[in-house]
Amino acid sequence: MVALEPYQRRWLAVFGATLALLVSLAVWLSLRLPSFREPAFDFYTMQPGEIFSVYGLTRRQEGSVKLGFAETYPAPEIGLYGNHIVAYFGADAFGRPEDAEYFFNYFYANLSLPELHRYLLHVEKKGHLPKRLILVQITPPNADNGHFIINLGNELPPDILLSGLASGAVSRNPLSIGAVAWELITNWLHEVLNYNTAILSLFQSGGYKERTVNPANCRDESPAWLRRLSFGLQGVIGALGGFHVFCTRRWDAFRRDGSQDASIEELQTTIVPSGSSLVQNENELRESDRALRSGDEREIARQMRAIDAIGVRHGVKVVFMVPPVYETDRHDSVVNQIFDRGRALVPDIAVIDHRDMRSNPLHFKGGIHPSPQYYRVVADELRRRGFIE
Amino acid sequence: MNFNSLEFLVLFLPITVVAFYAAPMRLRLWVLVGASFIFYGVSGLEVLLAFVIAILWGYSTAFLFARWPRALAIIVAVSVPALFLVMFKYLNFIMDSVQAGPQMRDHFWFFFSILLPAGISFYTFEIVSYSLDVADGKIEPDRDLLRFTSFATFFPHLIAGPIMRYTDLREQLQALQSTQILKPQIVSGLKLLSIGLIFKILIADVSGMRVSKAIDLPLEQLTAIDQLTQIGFWSAQIYYDFWAYSVMAIGLGRLFCIELPVNFREPYLSRNPREFWQRWHVTLSYWLRDYAYIRIGGREAYVRNILIVFALVGLWHGAGWNFVAWGIYHAVLVILYHFTAPAWDRLPQSIATAMTFILVSFGWPLFFLSLEKYAAFLEHLVTAPWHAPVYRPHDWLYLAAIGVVTFGFRERNWLYNESARRNIITDSPVVLASLMFTGLLLVSLSRTFIYFRF
Numbered sequence: 001m002v003a004l005e006p007y008q009r010r011w012l013a014v015f016g017a018t019l020a021l022l023v024s025l026a027v028w029l030s031l032r033l034p035s036f037r038e039p040a041f042d043f044y045t046m047q048p049g050e051i052f053s054v055y056g057l058t059r060r061q062e063g064s065v066k067l068g069f070a071e072t073y074p075a076p077e078i079g080l081y082g083n084h085i086v087a088y089f090g091a092d093a094f095g096r097p098e099d100a101e102y103f104f105n106y107f108y109a110n111l112s113l114p115e116l117h118r119y120l121l122h123v124e125k126k127g128h129l130p131k132r133l134i135l136v137q138i139t140p141p142n143a144d145n146g147h148f149i150i151n152l153g154n155e156l157p158p159d160i161l162l163s164g165l166a167s168g169a170v171s172r173n174p175l176s177i178g179a180v181a182w183e184l185i186t187n188w189l190h191e192v193l194n195y196n197t198a199i200l201s202l203f204q205s206g207g208y209k210e211r212t213v214n215p216a217n218c219r220d221e222s223p224a225w226l227r228r229l230s231f232g233l234q235g236v237i238g239a240l241g242g243f244h245v246f247c248t249r250r251w252d253a254f255r256r257d258g259s260q261d262a263s264i265e266e267l268q269t270t271i272v273p274s275g276s277s278l279v280q281n282e283n284e285l286r287e288s289d290r291a292l293r294s295g296d297e298r299e300i301a302r303q304m305r306a307i308d309a310i311g312v313r314h315g316v317k318v319v320f321m322v323p324p325v326y327e328t329d330r331h332d333s334v335v336n337q338i339f340d341r342g343r344a345l346v347p348d349i350a351v352i353d354h355r356d357m358r359s360n361p362l363h364f365k366g367g368i369h370p371s372p373q374y375y376r377v378v379a380d381e382l383r384r385r386g387f388i389e
Numbered sequence: 390m391n392f393n394s395l396e397f398l399v400l401f402l403p404i405t406v407v408a409f410y411a412a413p414m415r416l417r418l419w420v421l422v423g424a425s426f427i428f429y430g431v432s433g434l435e436v437l438l439a440f441v442i443a444i445l446w447g448y449s450t451a452f453l454f455a456r457w458p459r460a461l462a463i464i465v466a467v468s469v470p471a472l473f474l475v476m477f478k479y480l481n482f483i484m485d486s487v488q489a490g491p492q493m494r495d496h497f498w499f500f501f502s503i504l505l506p507a508g509i510s511f512y513t514f515e516i517v518s519y520s521l522d523v524a525d526g527k528i529e530p531d532r533d534l535l536r537f538t539s540f541a542t543f544f545p546h547l548i549a550g551p552i553m554r555y556t557d558l559r560e561q562l563q564a565l566q567s568t569q570i571l572k573p574q575i576v577s578g579l580k581l582l583s584i585g586l587i588f589k590i591l592i593a594d595v596s597g598m599r600v601s602k603a604i605d606l607p608l609e610q611l612t613a614i615d616q617l618t619q620i621g622f623w624s625a626q627i628y629y630d631f632w633a634y635s636v637m638a639i640g641l642g643r644l645f646c647i648e649l650p651v652n653f654r655e656p657y658l659s660r661n662p663r664e665f666w667q668r669w670h671v672t673l674s675y676w677l678r679d680y681a682y683i684r685i686g687g688r689e690a691y692v693r694n695i696l697i698v699f700a701l702v703g704l705w706h707g708a709g710w711n712f713v714a715w716g717i718y719h720a721v722l723v724i725l726y727h728f729t730a731p732a733w734d735r736l737p738q739s740i741a742t743a744m745t746f747i748l749v750s751f752g753w754p755l756f757f758l759s760l761e762k763y764a765a766f767l768e769h770l771v772t773a774p775w776h777a778p779v780y781r782p783h784d785w786l787y788l789a790a791i792g793v794v795t796f797g798f799r800e801r802n803w804l805y806n807e808s809a810r811r812n813i814i815t816d817s818p819v820v821l822a823s824l825m826f827t828g829l830l831l832v833s834l835s836r837t838f839i840y841f842r843f
Contacts, residue, residue, distance in 0.1 A: 001571065018819050
């Protein structure tokens with residue numbers, strides 16, 4: 001039982017009503033955003049040299065562009081599934097620049113192994129698995145102190161979370177159902193109660209047509225006065241005034257093969273700030289921030305096995321890759337050791353483990369983002385080990 | 390679970406509040422204990438188990454004092470919580486200090502691989518203080534395990550303080566067990582929660598981001614102005630991070646009819662280093678005064694005892710020599726003040742306050758830099774040029790705004806003001822709901838509270 005004074009009651013009513021109103025506004029704003037998933041964008045229709053500008057899209061929308069493509073169009077020979085760490089892995093690593101029919105990089109936000117498992121189950125259901133090789137990137141343990149290996153990035157759309165349950169791939173015991181329900185709610189919360197969603201829903205403009213540009217031959221159509229403003233203001237006012245500025249907003253843009261262009265240095269990318277020097281040991285591996293603990297090795301192995309099984313069902317080879325991090329010798333970190341133990345539990349599963357290729361600065365665009373040069377090394381290893389010709 | 394997460398603010402907290410007030414009187418503490426175990430247990434079952442063992446140990450060994458010799462009973466009572474603290478928090482530091490090889494470390498793999506239990510330094514101190522108070526005859530051991538567990542686990546103070554004594558909470562918990570109709574301070578609770586959240590994000594976290602602007606660059610690229618700006622941002626980040634947590638904790642406590650003590654009493658307004666420690670993390674200072682400083686002799690060997698206690702303060706904050714150095718640095722400041730107090734106290738208040746703030750601020754980089762890096766940082770500061778800084782005017786403007794908030798407004802006028810003296814802005818439900826909403830929108834930018842590491 002609780003007793004509140006009249007003042008407290010009135011105050012609480014106003015506080016609650018204001019908060020409810022503002023949260024409703026946030027929900028409404030989030031509903032205004034187009035999904036960019038349906039109708040799906042067809043990367044195959046892009047011409048070589050063209051890019052798809054993601055300027056002003058939320059992370060969910062950026063991922064949806066890839067997801068829509070993955071579930072609607074057939075996959076190429078080789079498909080790479082992972083997160084932003086492998087953003088710069090393009091078909092050029094195989095000597096076939098922008099050949100999306102050969103290689104496509106489906107990287108998406110901050111997906112971890114359990115989320116990649118669900119993503120691949122969904123693609124499997126749609127019948128669009130790659131024909132020859134499924135490359136699955138695992139977040140290097142030292143990149144983020146064990147985060148995003150088995151713990152969730154919370155960025156998958158609800159239907160994919162539910163598809164695991166519906167297909168029976170995820171156990172239907174009350175604990176699993178509860179875990180999926182929790183994930184659904186928190187994913188939704190993180191999407192709706194987010195400054196990015198709220199702001200972008202007010203100022204977003206441009207569909208597939210406007211966003212597909214060829215930087216070599218397009219011009220910024222915005223007036224000179226607009227170009228004198230700061231980039232943030234240009235985006236807002238440009239969107240309100242109907243001026244699309246995608247020609248000059250190329251950072252983080254997708255190329256025809258789904259990768260990002262590592263050579264774009266204008267201003268900054270959201271992934272790697274330009275102008276800053278390469279930082280060694282970007283993540284300090286603080287004990288208090290560690291995301292892997294004893295026992296997680298079993299979950300890592302279980303997830304790797306579940307993903308591998310998808311390939312086995314369709315006769316497609318699955319190879320996991322663990323890229324390096326630009327760092328000093330930190331192989332003995334606790335997260336690395338737990339990951340080593342996980343790997344040891346699945347000795348029969350193919351893994352390209354490059355955690356020790358940590359010292360060559362040319363292999364990195366940022367401290368945890370390998371460069372295109374590094375991916376040529378990966379392609380060579382795939383050939384050498386007979387996974388591709 | 391973090392206070393500054395959507396999961397906590399939108400799901401956990403409202404559900405717990407509703408369950409608490411919907412529950413019959415006899416089940417209220419069960420609700421609090423259950424919620425606190427969930428709050429803590431999301432970090433992992435191993436750390437939860439260690440916590441439960443420490444609680445049960447503290448509870449049961451308190452009864453030994455009536456039968457066993459006092460010294461032996463103290464050793465037994467303190468042993469398990471202290472052992473947990475050493476094994477989980479200081480093992481790596483000890484291994485590094487003795488340069489232990491991989492084989493030696495392998496023996497302790499279990500402890501290394503379990504996550505550092507959040508708030509272990511806080512709950513260990515709370516359980517130990519209970520044992521010592523029973524040993525000293527200040528309190529009787531409580532037979533009510535549920536009440537004792539509520540004291541140790543109450544989630545608003547569980548992870549990052551304030552460090553509670555059993556006497557602070559016992560009567561309040563008894564009231565929850567025996568009062569049919571509760572009269573919570575919901576208004577001030579929500580006010581403190583909203584303000585704490587927004588200060589955490591807009592001051593502590595943004596200051597942290599501004600520090601990163603310079604810290605990712607090689608030292609040679611920084612000017613002296615950059616380094617001083619960095620120190621300014623560190624001072625803002627650390628203070629408002631701790632302050633915001635404490636304010637949120639007090640607010641949360643009030644939502645459940647529990648009054649937690651104010652842990653930061655505008656410490657940057659202190660006029661000397663000793664006063665700073667009477668206003669900074671007050672419950673830690675008093676804990677160390679009562680259970681360490683006085684027990685090793687207090688003023689009898691002032692310099693030695695201050696050095697010991699402040700080295701402990703440093704170690705408590707982090708398992709590293711940089712933290713020990715930070716503690717010793719403060720010990721030196723306090724001792725320096727002790728011997729120069731007559732002259733220091735004659736200084737105009739503004740100068741004394743500025744001096745104290747500057748001296749304290751120069752210690753903060755030790756929270757983030759190793760000893761070698763800190764030495765290089767200071768060396769560069771002396772020799773660095775003053776022109777072409779990396780920081781821009783908007784950074785200084787931001788820092789100046791933080792300065793105005795910190796030094797220009799007294800908390801008694803806008804934060805802890807009595808209900809009769811309502812502030813037109815900070816007591817407005819519309820303003821506070823808007824702050825809470827802004828906090829929720831920005832929470833994805835927010836970082837873990839620094840004190841979670843302790």
